[in-house]
């Protein structure tokens with residue numbers, strides 16, 4: 001069944017559904033049709049947001065929070081349908097999609113509860129009879145440009161802190177996944193969000209996303225996606241000194257030491273590398289293994305990889321969904337072909353794609369300088385490399401243009417602490433998969449993974465959407 005998706009501008013559903021999205025697991029099924037908007041729709045959405053924002057910011061923060069909490073409840077009532085639509089448009093397994101929708105619900109609840117806690121500080125003044133306090137003012141209009149790989153959780157974790165702090169929002173979701181963003185918008189509107197406070201414009205990133213970035217009324221833009229697009233947005237936004245938050249690519253590394261439990265390490269690396277079909281910016285994609293356990297680890301990882309059952313995420317027994325698009329499928333296949341040319345051994349997987357499915361792939365004997373060891377694949381492909389000891393492993397982990405997540409499997413407390421201190425990444429996982437984040441703690445990277453400024457998630461997320469003011473209150 002095709003669902004017609006429209007833009008949401010100033011509380012009205014508008015536009016012509018023209019662009020079809022097909023189910024990556026069943027290509028004859030059209031899941032959704034959405035507008036391919038032009039720049040005028042982006043302009044209208046920003047106009048609506050500008051006009052709605054002062055009223056929204058004037059509403060008491062607990063009342064704003066109550067709307068987010070109600071939206072969470074509505075999403076909870078609809079969660080089975082929302083998750084199944086997410087599977088059909090993006091390709092996750094049912095369990096992964098349920099987890100993602102759950103996360104969106106929890107994010108709305110979490111930031112909804114912040115309505116009771118927002119505020120500033122009261123500070124002593126050097127002046128007699130004077131009080132100093134700080135205020136956190138909303139930026140005004142925030143644009144959110146989001147990817148297809150977490151099509152409801154990422155819009156939710158960007159929108160919720162923006163909204164609770166009194167901003168109006170214009171969301172440009174990825175063209176591949178229009179339906180999940182619509183479910184989020186419907187829940188917010190059905191919860192009583194005033195018209196114009198949350199707007200959605202569907203269309204090409206290079207048209208709608210670019211127009212939002214260039215609109216001087218947009219005070220902040222939060223982006224998740226490829227490094228290439230993110231760096232372009234950074235140039236546009238910083239040229240006019242608007243806020244920009246970027247969560248981009250990764251080449252996330254794992255280090256497995258001789259003292260690790262090999263079977264447990266293989267499970268951790270497989271979960272980070274193959275869950276979500278490897279389509280996460282936090283996915284494990286290169287593994288350094290010390291010589292004593294190298295061969296046993298590669299064997300154990302290959303066994304884990306072979307145990308996945310690729311298929312339609314809604315089918316019973318499927319443990320890995322399809323690749324999201326033909327373009328991504330070609331990237332996965334080419335990465336393995338190139339690795340082979342550069343001397344790697346394909347231990348398991350790596351065969352021609354079957355339809356939209358690509359088998360979990362483990363590569364061994366990978367050269368440190370080869371393409372697959374350095375560039376993001378965004379698919380279920382894990383490159384393994386032997387290192388002589390911890391120091392060499394740590395140096396290899398840090399030898400990357402990216403710095404999003406990294407992990408270590410070890411039972412040595414000293415190594416674990418040293419790694420936590422010296423891994424040059426935004427998130428360190430010790431004996432846990434590189435994927436998977438708590439919603440109440442900061443998330444972001446360094447180097448080419450991030451804008452290296454404001455973190456997402458947790459209370460820190462609110463900093464990006466507010467600016468600080470200091471008030472001196474004296475008596476006459």
Ligand SMILES: NC(=O)C1=CN([C@@H]2O[C@H](COP(=O)(O)OP(=O)(O)OC[C@H]3O[C@@H](n4cnc5c(N)ncnc54)[C@H](OP(=O)(O)O)[C@@H]3O)[C@@H](O)[C@H]2O)C=CC1
Pocket residue numbers: 145146147148149172173174175176203204205206207208209210213224225226227229230232233247248249250280281328331376377378
């Ligand atoms: N860090 C992460 O979580 C993610 C990383 N990626 C990486 O990016 C690669 C490509 O994926 P893709 O989805 O195409 O990522 P993109 O960076 O192209 O897309 C992310 C978002 O940005 C929009 N966009 C694209 N071009 C522009 C532009 N010029 N100006 C403003 N917005 C724009 C997209 O719109 P639209 O696509 O609808 O046109 C989408 O909404 C992946 O293979 C992976 O390496 C991808 C997704 C998530």
Ligand SMILES: O=C(O)CCC(=O)C(=O)O
Pocket residue numbers: 149150224279280281282434435436437
């Ligand atoms: O690992 C996760 O849970 C989040 C990953 C993520 O933020 C992304 O892929 O964009």
